[in-house]
Amino acid sequence: MKVGEVNMGDASNQGVPEKVVDLMVDSIFRKNGIKPDELKKNLSDEQKQMLKEMVEDLKDQVDQFNKKNSDPTNE
């Protein structure tokens, strides 16, 4: 470590606790009269596959972004 190293903050592992997000989504669905069981029926297998790929792709991008942010010297 070089002399006088300053780190303005580590961005990894931050965010809202998972349960909070789950509860929030659940309450908003309830408020709008949306039942998760019915939502499942609306999706075809093809759509499910596409959404799955999209989310996994975005997940990778976020991971990469966080990695780059937390350790910029690897660039």
Added chain:
Amino acid sequence: MAVYRSARDTNDYSRNRKQQYFLDTEDRYRCSCGNKCDEKCRHESRNESEFDYNFNNNDNDHDDATVSQDGEQYAFMEQESAELIWVKESCDITINTTDTQAGVSLQAGLQLAIALVLRITIGDSDQSEAVSQELMQQFDMTQSNKQKIYIYNTKDATVTTTDTDLAINIQVLLQLLVALIIIVDIL
């Protein structure tokens, strides 16, 4: 003799305040409870605050009271990042900063994906729009990130700056997206 008095309508919070004129009669002193109570009614207890009283007793003016948001409210996720690094009379300084542009587009992509998942799963556009807006509104983040770093008369220093706000936003949006996807049994 008729005396004209003017009074300001206290229930009227709108801009066009109106003056009311009425004849000064005995009825002026008569309270709504039927007695002469002057300014304050002594015959009924009013526990609610003036706002509640006006709110509850002004049905005509508040027909839309159950509407949780009006058309002018949107989900804002406002961000401002400013970075200033000033190096003066120094040598061998290493500075690592984050390119926020990549993060901003990733954030936009995640927001779009959330809206898309809702639209596909819920179907009905109005309903999905309402849910989408409400979800985003929970993360009503107005953030301002201003960093000023001044390095003076220094040798061999490394400065690493991170835009944590953006990283957190992205993390939260991803969490939200994953939560939605799990609810509809995709992951």
